[in-house]
Amino acid sequence: MSDFLAEQLSLATKQTGPEWLSELRDAGQRSFSDAQLPTRKTEAWKYTSLYNLSNAGVANAAPAAQGHAPVIPGLNGLRLVVCNGIPDVCSSDPEAMELVVRFTDADAEQQQAILAQLGKTLADKGNLFSDLNTAALTDGYFLNVAKNHILRKPLHIIYCTTPVTESGDEKFTVNTRLLVNLQSGSSATVIEHFSGEGEQNNFTNAVSEICVGDNAELTHYRLQLMSEGAYHISNCHIDLQRDARYSGFHLALGTALTRNDIVVNHNVGGSHCELNGVYVPQNKQLVDFHTNIEHKVANCTTEEVFRGIMNDSSKAVFNGRIHIHPQAQKTLAELSNKNLLLTNKAEINTKPELEIYADDVKCAHGATVAQLEEKATFYLQSRGISKEEAEVMLSFGFINELLDALDDEAIGAWLRPQLAQRFGRDDALTTHIGGDL
Amino acid sequence: MIEIKDLHATVEDKEILKGLSLNIGPGEVHAIMGPNGAGKSTLGNVLAGREAYEVTGGSATLDGTDLLDLDPEERAHAGLFLAFQYPVEIPGVSNLEFLKASVDAVRKAQGKPDLDSVQFLKLAREKCKAVNLDVSFLKRGVNEGFSGGEKKRNELMQMMLLEPKLCILDETDSGLDIDALQVVAEGVNAMRDENRSFIVVTHYQRLLDYIVPDYVHVLANGRIVKSGGKELALELEEKGYGWLEKEEQESGAE
Numbered sequence: 001m002s003d004f005l006a007e008q009l010s011l012a013t014k015q016t017g018p019e020w021l022s023e024l025r026d027a028g029q030r031s032f033s034d035a036q037l038p039t040r041k042t043e044a045w046k047y048t049s050l051y052n053l054s055n056a057g058v059a060n061a062a063p064a065a066q067g068h069a070p071v072i073p074g075l076n077g078l079r080l081v082v083c084n085g086i087p088d089v090c091s092s093d094p095e096a097m098e099l100v101v102r103f104t105d106a107d108a109e110q111q112q113a114i115l116a117q118l119g120k121t122l123a124d125k126g127n128l129f130s131d132l133n134t135a136a137l138t139d140g141y142f143l144n145v146a147k148n149h150i151l152r153k154p155l156h157i158i159y160c161t162t163p164v165t166e167s168g169d170e171k172f173t174v175n176t177r178l179l180v181n182l183q184s185g186s187s188a189t190v191i192e193h194f195s196g197e198g199e200q201n202n203f204t205n206a207v208s209e210i211c212v213g214d215n216a217e218l219t220h221y222r223l224q225l226m227s228e229g230a231y232h233i234s235n236c237h238i239d240l241q242r243d244a245r246y247s248g249f250h251l252a253l254g255t256a257l258t259r260n261d262i263v264v265n266h267n268v269g270g271s272h273c274e275l276n277g278v279y280v281p282q283n284k285q286l287v288d289f290h291t292n293i294e295h296k297v298a299n300c301t302t303e304e305v306f307r308g309i310m311n312d313s314s315k316a317v318f319n320g321r322i323h324i325h326p327q328a329q330k331t332l333a334e335l336s337n338k339n340l341l342l343t344n345k346a347e348i349n350t351k352p353e354l355e356i357y358a359d360d361v362k363c364a365h366g367a368t369v370a371q372l373e374e375k376a377t378f379y380l381q382s383r384g385i386s387k388e389e390a391e392v393m394l395s396f397g398f399i400n401e402l403l404d405a406l407d408d409e410a411i412g413a414w415l416r417p418q419l420a421q422r423f424g425r426d427d428a429l430t431t432h433i434g435g436d437l
Numbered sequence: 438m439i440e441i442k443d444l445h446a447t448v449e450d451k452e453i454l455k456g457l458s459l460n461i462g463p464g465e466v467h468a469i470m471g472p473n474g475a476g477k478s479t480l481g482n483v484l485a486g487r488e489a490y491e492v493t494g495g496s497a498t499l500d501g502t503d504l505l506d507l508d509p510e511e512r513a514h515a516g517l518f519l520a521f522q523y524p525v526e527i528p529g530v531s532n533l534e535f536l537k538a539s540v541d542a543v544r545k546a547q548g549k550p551d552l553d554s555v556q557f558l559k560l561a562r563e564k565c566k567a568v569n570l571d572v573s574f575l576k577r578g579v580n581e582g583f584s585g586g587e588k589k590r591n592e593l594m595q596m597m598l599l600e601p602k603l604c605i606l607d608e609t610d611s612g613l614d615i616d617a618l619q620v621v622a623e624g625v626n627a628m629r630d631e632n633r634s635f636i637v638v639t640h641y642q643r644l645l646d647y648i649v650p651d652y653v654h655v656l657a658n659g660r661i662v663k664s665g666g667k668e669l670a671l672e673l674e675e676k677g678y679g680w681l682e683k684e685e686q687e688s689g690a691e
Binding site: 154194373375376378379380381382383385387388389393394396397398399400401404431432433 | 485486487488489508510511512513514519521524525527528529530534535537538539541542543546578595599635
């Protein structure tokens, strides 16, 4: 076992949690203790090196802290702020604290509900980091939406990491766990928002397990806007039951290492998955998305669109797998991944993977890598717009298409200027984008 | 106004313009007609500064300024406007943001005062109405999903907002039905004044019924082979271009 894994295991075993979680935790520790650190020869990690993370010295417990949790103006959501893994009561809405069950506060009935679901979605598709998360399972959050209940306000969970010393250079690991259960006929919007200000080199290892019940509907945002130097690994697994609808938007701004595994299981039939994502790394950042849609049954649909813009010497990996099992007839699945490289040093490794074992299905996939279109740049220039500004506007437009499609206008309006700033570091170049003019 | 002398240009090493000369005075409307492949669209692209079009000889000046030395955006600042034959669709960039960026850039370069958002919005709405486009088009992506006619009207709206000195309409009539053609023609006619000149590139005489030119030129084989008044357009409509090309070849052989 590598030093990094041994340190993480030791950190996980040192932490104590409620007794009723210990069986799962022990199982996680057993699996994790068998784990090998992936190398470049491991297919799923071929383009993403864990070298820097494993030498970052982050295997320390997170200090208790109160964070500066960002606000999304106009969102009108229920805020649950989790700072360094601990709920920040002062910054959270009481309503949100009531809505979401903290594992350590769960009563007997809630414990049962949690145990009935926890770890199940991960069962056959987890990786060593979801094992690590389970090994360190001392706490977590559970959203359980009752049958036919419509959650009117979005739940906005903000995970922030904050150093507590003045120098701010302490390094630590935070494992977060979210469990969501939408019972049949219910509907909810959940925003998972990962945030960290300033220079930080912390490691967050997040796992979300989501079950969207029969005819239930989830709108899900997963927004990663963390420090440049952060290490972030996440596993997000979604089970779709009969006629369930999932609409997800996954944004990664980029950090020293961001790796997201998203797994969607069409389990029963009639379910629809809409999965959109944006990644925009800059400098030397790395973003890696591995998505895996499992069409296990007939009559389900998937529409997946990911777009990335790589600036400077950044790098991105997109691996989009759609697996259509033999019994999954009448599947409709589409995957599109488009990328823009803004410099010669930026890198994208994209691989759509369609595995089709059923014969009566309609599937399409496409991946492109391109620079900006000359005719579009010329069109803007011919209207007096400088080449530099034209390039900023076009890059922004490339991802703004997906922002325009968001259900919640407040989130789009909040993200636009932050993304705009990525492509035009000079304010003069971004005056005409990202605002609402 | 604009003086084009012995202009030569190549695209992908193929010579398209072979010594084109043209003088246009202020307030004049010149129609350029000619067969497919004559270089009509190339002329617009070369004047607007598209990179793929390489000028290999000759000159083009706008009010004494050497156009060929300027970047495309600088040519727009100098007062040149090309209405595209195929306007580009740019999803994700709103028409309004695009128009504001354009107007801001041109006004700034021309030393005119900035328009604030409120003033601009008012102006943009006004021009929308003038070209018979619903104001909802301002919120949509640039030309995104616009019909052929809507795209051309959007071009016209940009022209109205930028108030150029020289407007080049590159086959603006192609793909337009008769109603849309009239809207576009009315817009162009409303913009005609003694200081603004037009180059109207077209295949068909029909457009010239609505935008009546002062001069008509025939562009064939990379050069102007015949010039005349508006009656030349009618003659071309009747006789086609073949006789001119023949004439040109014969005179070339002499």
